[in-house]
């Protein structure tokens with residue numbers, strides 16, 4: 691059966707942990723030897739593109755990356771036709787899209803796995819790196835408390851789902867009007883997540899082992915930048931907020947960071963920050979995902 695990763699809950703909890711185990715396999719078997727992978731990008735990317743390209747290469751394969759102006763999903767050619775085309779070129783298709791349903795339509799028409807490389811609703815490959823980083827820090831994931839402070843966006847939704855799958859609690863704190871829609875809350879709860887929304891960020895981080903934030907305005911929301919900077923100011927992760935978390939707490943951010951907005955330099959560069967191991971784990975967890983998807987083909 692073809693497996694996709696459109697959202698983290700395409701994996702079961704044990705499967706997610708297996709992906710993290712595969713991420714730490716050295717040397718990795720060359721499961722993609724002489725095979726291709728096609729990566730489509732409608733939005734900019736530094737980490738996701740380079741880590742996925744390098745993961746494919748480390749597994750013996752050859753990535754082909756196409757940007758929107760070259761491939762034009764639904765403008766030059768339909769998502770379905772592109773899925774049929776690239777199913778014959780690549781062992782899998784990765785896609786970073788604006789509308790989430792585009793990656794779902796690619797998956798429905800493809801005969802190879804489709805991996806969501808970020809959509810407006812989800813960022814599952816980010817969550818894999820996040821959980822790998824947390825597990826490396828604490829040695830386990832179950833029973834930990836992860837608090838996300840800021841915009842309840844694609845990164846937050848996938849993280850909330852991932853926390854539930856591995857037995858971590860998930861708290862979120864955001865200004866009024868910037869929370870999850872009901873369907874996303876239901877999806878987070880359906881993953882088994884012990885989930886709570888807490889208005890006051892200082893209360894939300896009390897006892898947290900992980901304090902996480904992301905941009906106040908995501909790609910495509912640049913026009914709202916001014917308004918959002920005002921609305922989110924009290925949700926900045928600064929030294930004072932970090933001091934309210936558990937003394938063992940680490941700070942994570944998917945990056946890119948808007949320094950001085952959602953997090954201060956003191957936190958991003960401070961002793962609790964794990965943003966660079968987290969960013970480097972994008973490569974290892976991408977490799978882990980591909981090994982999990984294809985390892986049984988070579989044993």
Ligand code: CP
Pocket residue numbers: 734735736737738739808816944945946
């Ligand atoms: N965190 C993340 O997905 O970064 P990029 O947008 O640079 O890929």
Ligand code: NVA
Pocket residue numbers: 808843844845904905907908909944945946
């Ligand atoms: N929430 C951000 C994540 C970037 C990696 C965005 O969608 O732009």
